[in-house]
Amino acid sequence: MPHVPTDLLDRIRALEREVALLRGRTQIRPALDQVLNGTVHIGEGGTLDVTSPGGAQLLGVGRFSTGRYGVAMAREDGSGVAVEVGGNSVDAGQMVRLYARGSYPASPIVMDDGYADGYLGRPWVPLPLTTGVDVSSPTERTTHFALMHVQHRILSTSINVYAPADTTIRVQLRLSGPNGYEDIGAPIVAVGGTSGQEISDAQRIKIDRAHGERWRLLVRASRTAGTGTGTVYPFGLWGVNTVAPSEA
Incomplete structure (x- = not known):
């Protein structure tokens, strides 16, 4: 039997121990509950989902079913999404939307405008106005006045105008600006005819x-x-969201 140096046997035994230790460590599942001094990257269309013990999704980050990307946060009770950035819609931008319980996805209660960047979409905001005012002068005058803090891209108007018999009343909205006042929207004209006329006019401006x-x-x-003598009485003016790119 050939002579084997003792130190070589010791080295082989040490290597066997190290291999066994490495094999054992490869079977140990590493802890995944902390990321210290590093980043987590999810790419290639991946998503991050957080669910409650009952299975309700509380947080979803990444790819939606339509292929778009965004963030959705929901309530534990399963009553639907509470906050969404982006979403499944392919015909609007990466909107930020806040939903009441059970109102997802049709009726957000707070959102930015989907087409007019930088403007509020919801809630709609009314502009304060006074009551009806009589008109009996051929000289145009201001019947109602509002101070507008611009929050929306669209002004929704609802104005009634009454003209008695054989009388015509014309109404025009005007908005101040850097270069003075300018007419906005279409004029509203009530023609009294033989027995008087009251018209209801609604516009999106x-x-x-x-x-x-x-x-x-x-x-x-x-x-x-x-x-x-005619009468002008606005039912209301509201700042509202756009509904198409052409309104942006």
Whole structure:
């Protein structure tokens, strides 16, 4: 039997121990509950999902079913998404939306505008106005006045105008700006005819002012024909969200 040096046997035994130790460590599942001084990267279309013990999804980050990417946070009770950034919609930008319980996905209660960047979408904000005002002068005058803090891209108007018989009443909205007042929206004309006329006019008017600016909004009216006394009374003016790219 050939002579084997003792130190070589010791080295072989030491290598065997190290191999056994390495084999054991490869079977140990590493802890995944902490990331210290590092980053976690999820790419290639991956997602991160956090669910409650009952299975309700509380947090989803990454790819939605339509292929778009975003973030969704929901409530533990399963009543639906509470906050969403982006989402499944492919016809609007990466909106930020806040939902009441059970209102997802149709009715967000707070959101930015999907087409007009930098503007509020919801909630809609009313502009304060006074009550109905009589009109009996051929000279145009202001019947209603509002101070607009621009938050939305669109102004939704609902104004009624009454003209008695043989009288015509014309109403025009005007908005102040850097270069003075300008007409906005279409004029509203009530023609009294033989027995009088009351019309209800509703418009969606694009506001060409930056978000956060403050401008004066006037309702101007005049009697353009006849001798009777008409009345102008706005039902309301609201700042609202856009519904198509053409309104942005």
